[in-house]
Amino acid sequence: MIPQPVPDASTPNDNPYMPIRDIGASQFMAANPTWDGRGVTIGIVDTGISLDHPSLLTTSTGERKIIDWVTGTDPFTENDPTWLNMQALVTASGGTFVWDGVTYTAPADKEYRIALFVEGDPRLGGEVGSNVNRDGDTTDIFAVAVGYGQQRRVR
Ligand SMILES: [Ca+2]
Numbered sequence: 224m225i226p227q228p229v230p231d232a233s234t235p236n237d238n239p240y241m242p243i244r245d246i247g248a249s250q251f252m253a254a255n256p257t258w259d260g261r262g263v264t265i266g267i268v269d270t271g272i273s274l275d276h277p278s279l280l281t282t283s284t285g286e287r288k289i290i291d292w293v294t295g296t297d298p299f300t301e302n303d304p305t306w307l308n309m310q311a312l313v314t315a316s317g318g319t320f321v322w323d324g325v326t327y328t329a330p331a332d333k334e335y336r337i338a339l340f341v342e343g344d345p346r347l348g349g350e351v352g353s354n355v356n357r358d359g360d361t362t363d364i365f366a367v368a369v370g371y372g373q374q375r376r377v378r
């Protein structure tokens with residue numbers, strides 16, 4: 224067996240790993256280098272898209288690749304425990320706030336919406352299962368806080 228280099232960003236389109244040469248796609252792309260979808264907006268129906276995946280960040284012309292998304296589930300009728308009721312409002316002062324008897328550290332002194340996410344909720348399943356932090360148990364409860372200001376952040 225002859226060791227082969229692992230494909231990476233520098234791997235040419237015409238390569239032994241993908242059959243695009245065999246179907247003429249590699250030659251077509253070489254003949255039409257700007258026909259890569261630039262200027263075209265596409266709607267995709269998907270679930271669980273990884274918004275921070277490197278291949279989904281930037282187009283070939285340096286623009287933001289994902290420009291919008293819509294969640295198709297209804298938090299009131301879908302019985303989905305990943306939807307949290309964020310009505311509770313707390314205000315951090317001195318870098319902390321207290322909510323439901325627990326003291327939390329906040330990144331900034333401002334208002335936060337907060338709720339608890341319970342990984343052991345029996346309605347969870349799929350790839351998440353009921354061990355969200357993959358520490359071997361299903362007993363963890365996570366405080367989810369969203370602060371409003373110049374940027375939104377979930378901690
Ligand atoms: Ca766990």
Ligand SMILES: [Ca+2]
Nearest residue numbers: 358360362363
């Ligand atoms: Ca745990």
